[in-house]
Amino acid sequence: MAAAAANPVVPYAEKERLFLEVKSDPRFADYLYGCYECGICVATCPSARFYDFSPRRIAQAAAREDVDLFYEQMNGEIWECSQCFSCLRCPRKNNPGGLITVMREVAVRNGLHTAKEALEGYSRIIYKIMSTGTQVSPDMIRPDAFPDWGPTAKQTGDNLELWRRAMPPDTMHTTTTSWEIDDKTLGELYFIWHKTGVMDMIKTLDESLHMILMDVMEEKLEEAGYDVQ
Amino acid sequence: MIPIEIRKAESDKPRARFERRPEDAPEDLREKAFELEAKGEWIVQRVPGPHAEVKTKYGKIKKIPLQHTWHHKSCGQCGHIPGYSTSIFWLHRRLGFDYNDPRDQTSCTAWNYYASATSNAAAQAAVAMRNFAAAYETGYFPIIHCATSYGHYKEVRSELVHHKELRDQVRDVLARMGRPFVIPEEIVHYSEWVHAVRHEIAKRKVLDLSGITVTVHPACHYYKLVQEDAIYDADVYGGARTAIVTGVVEALGARVADYSTWFDCCGFGFRHILVQRDFTRSFAVQRKIEVMREEANPDVTLTHDTGCVTTLDKSQFAGQAHQGVKPAIPVMSEAQFCALAMGAHPYRVCQLHWHAAEYRPLLEKMGIDWKERWREFEDDLERLKKEPGKVMTWDDVDAAPRPAPEHLAHGGR
Numbered sequence: 001m002a003a004a005a006a007n008p009v010v011p012y013a014e015k016e017r018l019f020l021e022v023k024s025d026p027r028f029a030d031y032l033y034g035c036y037e038c039g040i041c042v043a044t045c046p047s048a049r050f051y052d053f054s055p056r057r058i059a060q061a062a063a064r065e066d067v068d069l070f071y072e073q074m075n076g077e078i079w080e081c082s083q084c085f086s087c088l089r090c091p092r093k094n095n096p097g098g099l100i101t102v103m104r105e106v107a108v109r110n111g112l113h114t115a116k117e118a119l120e121g122y123s124r125i126i127y128k129i130m131s132t133g134t135q136v137s138p139d140m141i142r143p144d145a146f147p148d149w150g151p152t153a154k155q156t157g158d159n160l161e162l163w164r165r166a167m168p169p170d171t172m173h174t175t176t177t178s179w180e181i182d183d184k185t186l187g188e189l190y191f192i193w194h195k196t197g198v199m200d201m202i203k204t205l206d207e208s209l210h211m212i213l214m215d216v217m218e219e220k221l222e223e224a225g226y227d228v229q
Numbered sequence: 230m231i232p233i234e235i236r237k238a239e240s241d242k243p244r245a246r247f248e249r250r251p252e253d254a255p256e257d258l259r260e261k262a263f264e265l266e267a268k269g270e271w272i273v274q275r276v277p278g279p280h281a282e283v284k285t286k287y288g289k290i291k292k293i294p295l296q297h298t299w300h301h302k303s304c305g306q307c308g309h310i311p312g313y314s315t316s317i318f319w320l321h322r323r324l325g326f327d328y329n330d331p332r333d334q335t336s337c338t339a340w341n342y343y344a345s346a347t348s349n350a351a352a353q354a355a356v357a358m359r360n361f362a363a364a365y366e367t368g369y370f371p372i373i374h375c376a377t378s379y380g381h382y383k384e385v386r387s388e389l390v391h392h393k394e395l396r397d398q399v400r401d402v403l404a405r406m407g408r409p410f411v412i413p414e415e416i417v418h419y420s421e422w423v424h425a426v427r428h429e430i431a432k433r434k435v436l437d438l439s440g441i442t443v444t445v446h447p448a449c450h451y452y453k454l455v456q457e458d459a460i461y462d463a464d465v466y467g468g469a470r471t472a473i474v475t476g477v478v479e480a481l482g483a484r485v486a487d488y489s490t491w492f493d494c495c496g497f498g499f500r501h502i503l504v505q506r507d508f509t510r511s512f513a514v515q516r517k518i519e520v521m522r523e524e525a526n527p528d529v530t531l532t533h534d535t536g537c538v539t540t541l542d543k544s545q546f547a548g549q550a551h552q553g554v555k556p557a558i559p560v561m562s563e564a565q566f567c568a569l570a571m572g573a574h575p576y577r578v579c580q581l582h583w584h585a586a587e588y589r590p591l592l593e594k595m596g597i598d599w600k601e602r603w604r605e606f607e608d609d610l611e612r613l614k615k616e617p618g619k620v621m622t623w624d625d626v627d628a629a630p631r632p633a634p635e636h637l638a639h640g641g642r
Contacts, residue, residue: 026392027350046494046512082498082508083343084449085380088456104346119345121504126347133335135304138311148506150546152585165613166606167311167580168623169318171302171330178308182332188359188406189335195402196352205347226405 015071018106022062022070025102031095035059041087041096051080055087055096062099070103078103079118111204123209126202130193131216133186134178138164187224190217194228247469254287255457258383261390262412270396271410274365276417281425286461286471292415293425294372296326299364300419303375304336305535312561312580313538314374316568317419319578322623323571324429329369334360337373339381340536344500350388354399357385362408372417376534379418380450383458386416416458418451420473420533423563424460427477434570436595438483443566444527444558445474445485446517446541448534449494474533474563481570486525490516496544497536513540514548518558529591531563538562545586559588575599576606577626 022028041055042048048055058078061069078100087096107115119126129135141149142157156163164175171179193199194217203210221228266273276292285291298321306313321328338356342348364371373379389396389412400410423430452459452471465472465479470491478485496512498505518541521527532538542560549555565579575581575597581588582603592599613619 025350026395027388030387030391044492046496046498046516047508049516050508050511079500082494082496082501084494084497085454086449086492086494088453101343101346105349108346109349119347119500122345122500125503126341126345129304129336129338129341134308135336135338135340136308138308141309146543148510148547149543150585152583156583162610162613163582164311165618165620166577166609167315168577168621168626169311169315169330170620170622171332172307172311172314173620178304178306178336179302179334180332181335185333185335185363188408189356191406192352192355192359192402195405196349196355196398198348198352201347201349 010071012067015067018074018110019065019067019070021106021110022099022102023065025106027098027102028062031098031102032059032062033092033094035063035090035092035094038091040089040091041094044086044089046084046086047080047082051077053077053080055081055100058096058099058103059090059094074103074107075112075114078107079114105201108205109201116205119205123206126206127209127213130189130198130202130213132177133181133189137175137177139175183220184224187220187226190221191224191226191228193217194221194226246463247467249287249468251287251289254289257289258386258390259414262386262414265390265396271400271412272365274361274370274411274413276414277370283421283425283460284462286457286459289457291417291421291458291460293417293421294370294415295422295426296321296328297369298326298372298422299329299331299367299369301334301337301360301364301371301373301375301378302330303378303535304340305539306374310535310538310542310562310580310583312565312578312583313535315578315580316562316564316573317374319568319573319626320423320426320430320564320571323433323573324426328372329364329367331363331367333363333367337375337378337381339377340499342381343377344503350395351398351402353381354385354389354395355402357382358389358399358403358410358412359406359408361411361413362403364413365409365411370417371413372419372422374419374535376418376420376448376451377536379416380454382416383455386412387455418473418533420451420563421460423533423567424473424476427480430477430567430571431480431482434481435572436570436597438481438570438595441483441529441591441595442486442525442527443478443483444488444521444525444530445478445491446495446530446532446537447471447473447491448532448537451534474531477563477567478531481567486527488521488524490520493517495532495537495540497540499536502536502540509540510544510547513544514552517541518545518548521558522555527558528594529559529561529566529588531561531566533563541586543585557586559586559591560584561588569595569597574605574626575602577609577621582606 047053081100085097143154146153277297281293459471462472496509502509
């Protein structure tokens with residue numbers, strides 16, 4: 001009742017549609033066998049120590065098909081999960097972390113504003129991985145980006161180009177990517193993002209980011225002769 | 230809270246052997262992969278010889294390739310902890326094992342996937358299979374540097390084995406790129422290779438590590454995700470915990486000290502470490518670093534994953550600023566520690582100047598003259614500065630030391 005009251009403007013049918021989209025994911029049956037509320041998952045969960053978050057509640061809401069609570073979770077606590085999969089200690093072999101992965105995908109795909117809010121500060125990282133092929137890069141270590149990492153962030157940033165030349169692996173003399181990636185390889189990555197529907201997800205999440213990524217990818221895809229329409 | 234004295238007494242006792250029942254083991258996905266190959270669904274890339282055999286959680290044998298390996302690199306290692314990747318390559322070179330360091334490799338993209346879910350099962354599987362195809366086409370067998378890549382690829386293998394529709398979709402994507410549809414016989418993490426060759430590493434050590442106390446932090450994605458595939462050894466923790474990292478530390482003659490939050494995550498959090506870092510540093514400091522310090526007082530903490538090294542190393546500064554100055558615990562991968570034990574240069578190979586937590590007292594205790602090594606490295610930097618575009622090579626790494634010019638100062642990192 002409390003869950004329904006918290007989201008009064010969203011029709012039940014819409015909440016149910018989202019629940020069923022999660023439930024129809026092929027992985028759902030692999031991730032949920034029924035929860036008997038032992039709480040072992042909560043005991044192991046790092047996020048449960050700091051947030052109002054419980055992998056047990058995630059499994060319970062899914063198992064009971066509590067659509068209202070499930071919708072509330074999709075709009076809140078799923079983003080507190082640290083995806084460590086410590087909850088796989090579950091004696092029933094449930095995978096609350098895996099359920100959350102699917103719930104997050106559905107939240108992103110459906111453009112939930114809470115997903116957009118959760119990922120607001122993160123879009124540059126999405127741009128980095130999708131366009132360059134590595135998740136992070138040496139030139140991200142700067143004191144304005146990581147002041148809490150201590151004085152080495154400044155030292156690394158000040159000496160970056162020289163320090164990157166001062167290591168023997170010949171693929172790692174890079175600053176804008178973690179290692180040197182072939183153009184052909186990058187073209188294949190772009191093709192994967194297009195053909196598997198990821199670009200559509202990005203468009204729903206952040207239109208500006210989508211536009212920038214499309215611009216970056218267009219030339220390589222054309223050069224490689226990939227038809228992404 | 231159990232008093233430290235009782236906990237230490239318990240941990241010093243010889244451990245009972247922990248037996249698991251083979252009938253409790255989940256299905257063997259490797260067998261399923263071979264069945265699908267027999268039906269023409271894909272190619273299974275065999276582990277090349279020579280290989281080592283290790284036991285996993287339920288006593289099954291896992292093949293670990295020793296050489297002819299294609300190194301699936303890690304974003305965070307290569308980007309932010311380059312001594313980690315460099316040490317893995319250096320160990321292979323020192324043990325005489327050939328390897329391929331590819332440019333035809335993308336990130337596994339799992340860091341982003343677990344952080345933001347701005348991807349889906351088909352994309353993640355296609356990225357994995359593209360990388361596996363790239364390895365197969367070189368004739369080298371993939372070995373994976375990051376525990377998250379490793380855990381994620383094991384998840385992908387399970388999804389592909391169990392879901393025909395996903396398999397068909399990904400096969401089609403690969404075919405359009407002209408790539409074969411290949412899955413490796415084993416999904417191997419580099420730390421499993423280190424474990425397999427730990428006695429060879431120990432034979433080549435040049436330092437006495439008997440006075441070094443180590444705490445081990447095992448990566449969640451190594452042993453909690455698809456847990457049946459992790460290495461367990463009856464001689465390490467009596468088989469009750471994964472043997473990874475601990476096995477090689479014991480082989481090197483260092484002392485492994487236990488602590489009560491051994492099973493806890495480091496707090497990396499994927500998205501959290503980048504944009505919600507109060508969680509990561511609070512968890513890392515309060516549940517791991519402070520507990521290790523209080524209960525084990527280690528000289529170093531070793532782990533075998535990108536995210537874990539990053540989290541434990543980089544979180545301590547904020548903790549020290551918040552809670553007063555306490556000695557930092559140096560953090561590195563077991564690969565870097567093995568390399569140091571074998572005489573690797575702490576800066577040219579282990580690249581310790583990229584690490585945040587103070588490590589120089591550890592090097593002194595290990596008998597490494599870090600001041601002289603840093604002078605040599607500064608010498609290297611001076612030479613590289615004079616020639617834009619010039620890079621350090623593997624030949625430079627083991628070059629004989631040059632005399633110190635008068636004007637170069639000692640110290641630094």
